Amino acid sequence: MLRMILAYCVTTAVLAIFVYMGLTEYSLRAAESGERVIKITAHKFDYTPNEIRLKKDETVVLEFTSSDVDHGFNVPELGLRADVLPGKTTRIRFTALKAGKFEVHCDNFCGVNHEEMGGMVVVE
Amino acid sequence: MTMIDRRDFLKLAGLAGVTFVAGTGCAATGMGSSSDEFHFVQLSDTHWGFTGDAANPDAAGTLQKAVAAVNSLVEQPDFVVFTGDLTHNTDDPKERRRRLAQFKEIVSQLKVKNVRFMPGEHDGSLDKSAAYQELFGATHYTFNHKGVHFIALDNVSDPRGRLGEEQLQWLQADVKQQKTDTQIIVLTHRPLFDLYPQWDWATGDGKQAVDILLQHPKVSVFYGHIHQEHHFKTGHIDHHASKSLIFALPAPGSVPKRAAINWNPAMPYDGLGFREVEFDKSYANIEIKEYPVKRG
Known part of the structure; x- marks a missing residue:
């Protein structure tokens, strides 16, 4: 059970990081292109x-x-x-x-x- | 009283307002009266629960006057339709149900008991028409009357003012089933065409509905929402907007901001009214008569 909860938390955190990176990259691209x-x-x-x-x-x-x-x-x-x-x-x-x-x-x-x-x- | 007799009577009595004739066929002159001739009454945008003396100091009494005016028609309609915004919107679900129930009670005083309803965005856009359905049932449906096929469309339960793919497919299937010589009458709240999208006078996916309806040769649309009489054609389809029974709105784009036209004490109830829609025997012509709230 503990493993399942841990796996869920890790997955959620990784997804959140990817989403954040995606958004940041999008904003950076906009900024870079002026x-x-x-x-x-x-x-x-x-x-x-x-x-x-x-x-x-x-x-x-x-x-x-x-x-x-x-x-x-x-x-x-x-x-x-x-x-x-x-x-x-x-x-x-x-x-x-x-x-x-x-x-x-x-x-x-x-x-x-x-x-x-x-x-x-x-x-x- | 035959149709001709009744028209003459209305002219003599000066009771009918603007007369608009729509249709693609020849007039029915000489055909005489028939049991196939019929008429219905369209009322719209009653906004029960609205308050605002500048626009209508008799907001709590106008609907009752409209009911009395319909009841006093010389010849009672076969049925009555309310094309949405039965009530004025509220964020409170209990108050929404209270207003819908009060509206229902008031219009139960109509002599004609065959009454059809549909929601407007004020009734249904904040709860996807949940309260409306509790009191009035389905938000889109069809019925037939003396050979005419009626389709009530719901373009308000989605708060974005769209019909949605499911309803469009339902519409397509229904239209496909109709014989080519069957007259179709669409009843809805918002205009199906882009009348003035800047004021939200449109249906998000209305063009898809119009494209489906264009497949059928005989279609007219009766709607509300814009609180004024308006007539428009998309291809061979007539679109007729009805006056409101609470306050009038300005002509599309005629002023910078869409806002209720102030009540004119010199002409109370000016700009408000309802209409009678008449079908002749061949259904080649549809005659529309506009009536004020207070007759005489």
Whole structure:
């Protein structure tokens, strides 16, 4: 029994290290290639930051996570969409091909003020 | 009273609102009345439990007025459908069940007892329609009425506003079974097409549903969600959005933010209403009549 518990713990730890290394490598790759990494946290009923400023034709890495429940991040005019989930980081490599101000909305019904949850992507 | 007589009566009485005629065939003029002719009433977005005097100071009384208005129709419909958002959303599961039960009690006052329901995102997106199903049953289903095939689709129980692969396969199998001359009427909450995705006025995988429905030559869709009358075509399929019975919303993209249109004291209940959908004998034409909450 003790062996089984030990084996389970070791396996979990090894997996966690691999996942961490994978994520770190991904971030490092983004950093090495000079791509900006923008972290966005969703929470009832807003995004932090609420406004994201990008440069046209600039490739960035968007890192989404939620601090409470499942949310969405949807900018239909830019073809940009992500599931934003608690306990998980969703990464999207994104290049804005047109300038302007584009509304963000949460498209995962998240609670009483879900319909108020929005933000803005400004592409200059 | 025949269909023609009733239309004339409505015109004379000035009771009917906007009339919209949809259909691909010729008019049924001269066909006369038939037992195959029928009509149903669509009510939508009643949001029982909503509070907000700026949008509707009679939020606790509008649904009852709508029920009374339907009951006062000269000719009672064969059946009534509620296309979602029966209740306003709440995070409290007990309160959600209370609102759904109160809604059910109020609409039990309809003279017509053949009433069909479906959830909106306010009813079902926070608990995958668990409470809704306890009180109203299945969230997607079919039924036939006088040769017309009705399909109720659920695009709200998934909080991302999607039908899902399983329901799409179910839809495909059902549509495939229908004879080519059968009129199909789809009832749903969200628009199946991308009306204005910036305001979440779309169904995530709605295009797949529309592609399936396009395989059939005679399809119309009746939905709610956008709190205003709206008509649109994708291929040969008509899509008709219904007014709300709690507050109106602005035309898609007409203002920077989607927000309830304020109540107009000079014109109470303006922008709210329900509709009657009439089928002639051939089902070649579907006539839609819009009614205000308070008639007369």
